Amino acid sequence: MRLANVGETVTLSGWVQRTRKMGGMTFADLRDRYGITQLVFDESKDADLCERANKMGREWVIQITGEVGERESKNKNLPTGDVEIIVRELNVLNESITPPFTIEEQSDGGDDLRMKYRYLDLRRPNVRRNLELRHKFAFEVRRYLDEQGFMEIETPVLVNSTPEGARDFVVPSRMNLGQFYALPQSPQTLKQLLMVAGMDRYFQIVKCFRDEDLRADRQPEFTQIDCEMSFVEQEDILQVFEGLSRHLFKAILNIDIPALPRMTWADAMKYYGSDKPDTRFDMKFVELMDVLKGTGEFTVFNEAEYIGGICCEGQAAYTRKQLDQLTDFVRRPQIGAKGLVYARVGEDGTVKSSVDKFYTPEVLENLKQAMNAKPGDLILIISGPDTLKARKQLCELRLEMGSRMGLRPKDKFSCLWVIDFPMYEWSDEEQRLMAMHHPFTSPKPEDIALLDTDPASVRANAYDMVINGVEVGGGSIRIHDAKLQQKIFEILGFTPEQAQQKFGFLMNAFKYGAPPHGGLAYGLDRFVSLFAGLDSIRDCIAFPKNNSGRDVMLNAPGLIDQSQLDELHLQIDLPAEEA
């Protein structure tokens, strides 16, 4: 309702946000899905009605009929803040006991309490808006892909357990005793079978499941936008899904994003120490081995395999205390650096660093030149015996400085493709090469010869879409040749028998005319969280689970009846301390 509606008679239903008595008037804020409207009950006009209104408590459900009037004191914070309803009829639809926390944008309820009463938490306008955005996001994905000729095809949730990847959730089968379904970690093999089936352009917004120990931003069930195309090369896929992303930014946030730059994985690691660089700000790594290794008496650098720096513009005024905080930050076990070297560039252009005594002024001047540092800038340097680890440490430091310098606002978006991922990465745990993406990813044709001689150096036709340092999606061109697939399984350490047992249905399918194909999958929860400016994907999920995988509102998981276990012929065999 707006000023244009003044004089109209309306009927509204909703929840009582709050009431207040002022003189002979009672005011109430009525909240519904669309906002807040002020209701007015005038004692002088209808004393009985006003008395009933005075009895209403917070979160009562009411229906009112009345006339739209112009407010004397307008509330500019509300879309409906110019008007009020002079109530004529009041119908209490349901009462409410006092809610355990306030139903407002800034609630006084803690996380646990709000999750237990999630149905009340969802009444908060900001939480509701997240779900509205998610609805709109998913709908626009469907609209765009439908227009591009993609078909949404549902794949089954009760599938078979696959060994590669994370741990499966399993489902005992009563009709096939002793056997289990698994819930899909992704529809990867099924969508590849749909390509073999000639479906050409497939997508699905689909729940996926991983039984992992939950980190902050993981859920045991999550939603993917899963896509696959046939008769395409990497370039086709990048074009189509860049188009989708641009459409989403425009349709939902009304933002025109520029064409997505492409960065090789090697460059992403070299300049940002991460395969998902946050490119909202520059502050690229500069490698300083030539400048600082062997050019002075600083043993740490002289023994380093990697020395890299970032230049923090205008931050030379950082105090000793602030620099100590940064040093503590990079020394935290999660980051693991031994220490931090800094250099301030004074207004006169001279360099003062924490390792002054080891280096000549010429070397420090070289450092300034290499870093392209200007007067007033702060240079921060990380080194270490392991290039990959040192780069990751420097990455964390760069992100921390970006945050401190206000260079990572949530309403600014920087998107890019990271391409040319390696096929494999070495697993210290498993002591073998693991598929970096998944075992169906195709190598770059020009690198296929290296599979026999130097598999670790083989690059894949794989790509990630990165926004603001978050990997929102990724995919690859797949192998469509049964023989090449077999070879990849070998490199991954599968015997032919194991490969046949686990992936036989796919390799068999490839014998019947598999088309060249590839695709990608977006993490819907993450993508939406990014659009909504949320810190956690939980906030855009209606009923999320906590870090123990529990839904505290439903109290799930829970015990089941013995008769259910008996029907499944299962026994629970708990360790003594848990029994």
Place this chain on the structure above:
Amino acid sequence: MRLANVGETVTLSGWVQRTRKMGGMTFADLRDRYGITQLVFDESKDADLCERANKMGREWVIQITGEVGERESKNKNLPTGDVEIIVRELNVLNESITPPFTIEEQSDGGDDLRMKYRYLDLRRPNVRRNLELRHKFAFEVRRYLDEQGFMEIETPVLVNSTPEGARDFVVPSRMNLGQFYALPQSPQTLKQLLMVAGMDRYFQIVKCFRDEDLRADRQPEFTQIDCEMSFVEQEDILQVFEGLSRHLFKAILNIDIPALPRMTWADAMKYYGSDKPDTRFDMKFVELMDVLKGTGEFTVFNEAEYIGGICCEGQAAYTRKQLDQLTDFVRRPQIGAKGLVYARVGEDGTVKSSVDKFYTPEVLENLKQAMNAKPGDLILIISGPDTLKARKQLCELRLEMGSRMGLRPKDKFSCLWVIDFPMYEWSDEEQRLMAMHHPFTSPKPEDIALLDTDPASVRANAYDMVINGVEVGGGSIRIHDAKLQQKIFEILGFTPEQAQQKFGFLMNAFKYGAPPHGGLAYGLDRFVSLFAGLDSIRDCIAFPKNNSGRDVMLNAPGLIDQSQLDELHLQIDLPAEEA
């Protein structure tokens, strides 16, 4: 491609449907997602190319470039039948071994073989069209409901086990040992919580799960269009979802369906012996107790609790043999009638029946009048000691006659609402009243007083949408009052403790201002099957399971590693004969 494209150079990719040599020419049918196109390889122009084409086998994957030409012998059965491609370049993308069945509308593959190689079965154009229709159907549902202000909200798949209803699939939790999630049979309670949360207009196209012994047209996982609204009465819901159905018929089949008639459950049982009457044809039941009970010497009728007939227009020429077949049909154990009485109305208006000797001509004339039978009609009569059972038998007979008389064409649609369902039905098995719909269904306000005195006679605010004898959807206005909900649980035989344990989270939520609400759910698989004219929902599911709940392509369910069982602390304890 059409005649308008003649002369253009095109590049096509797809599968070789078949090849044939004729003189110096080789013809090949190329199949892609969009249809079949004839390719021509001319030996006189490029012998080498033609030789390579001759080597192509069925289901090879190729890419060709060539010029569109007009066919001499046009194929009117194909949209692209007027043109052919004179091929200039041939690129074999992948070979294929011989498929185990023909990839054609009418395949020579049996059901089991086609399911094992479902990725080949899906290449058949008719199967592909079913999935295309399903995609379009789901998209139009979303488009319509979005326009009506509905939000799609995803509810969790890992929930808690609920006792009422079918058997749950359960998922052992590794992080909460000894405890299990359940897969949702429907998001019923979650969508009610979303109403408590103020979400107002919710929908979701969502997978649901039931571990039931599978009948012909059931799948362990199936898809619902699940909907719920707040601040509505039954009439609002019927209007909104009638609108959705009309939209779907128009957008997908280009059919304008008339306003949906409404039939009470009592009338549906009285006139059709079914709560999902097939109203594509009339042939309503006529109750004949007044006409035939006690008016003659036929003991069967004189002892019957129910006598009912149908009038089959113009079928008086049914032979004795045909009538014997019908008698056998109703005597089958699945139907269970003792027998069948018939009466033919001759061209002169006289009635000749199988029970002539027991009745006077006046009684038979009364029968003719009651049935409103005309010369040439055939009257079929069923009777029995149990009204409900006799009606169900007569229902089967009516459907059989409808089929024989060609009154049930798949491209004719007759939709209606069945309303005013009873709240409860008696379960012989459980020896108690069971919720006919589910325990959250609200009684009609005018029947609430009967809850104490005669619960079996209480009618519910429940409704089903029926099309062509198939229940495509159903729902109800829910209880939003915690006290009434408690009372309903009592009548269903739950102790307060049991009700609290199983549904406490819902009843607790109702204390915090639950709005009046209601909704319905459509079975997407069934609805789509109906639109596609399919006999089984399997044909519109990409990867369905068989009657043992198995996916024979994936070979799921299957055995899992001992390590997986150990992590879950589960032991399998098979009965001796299965171990």
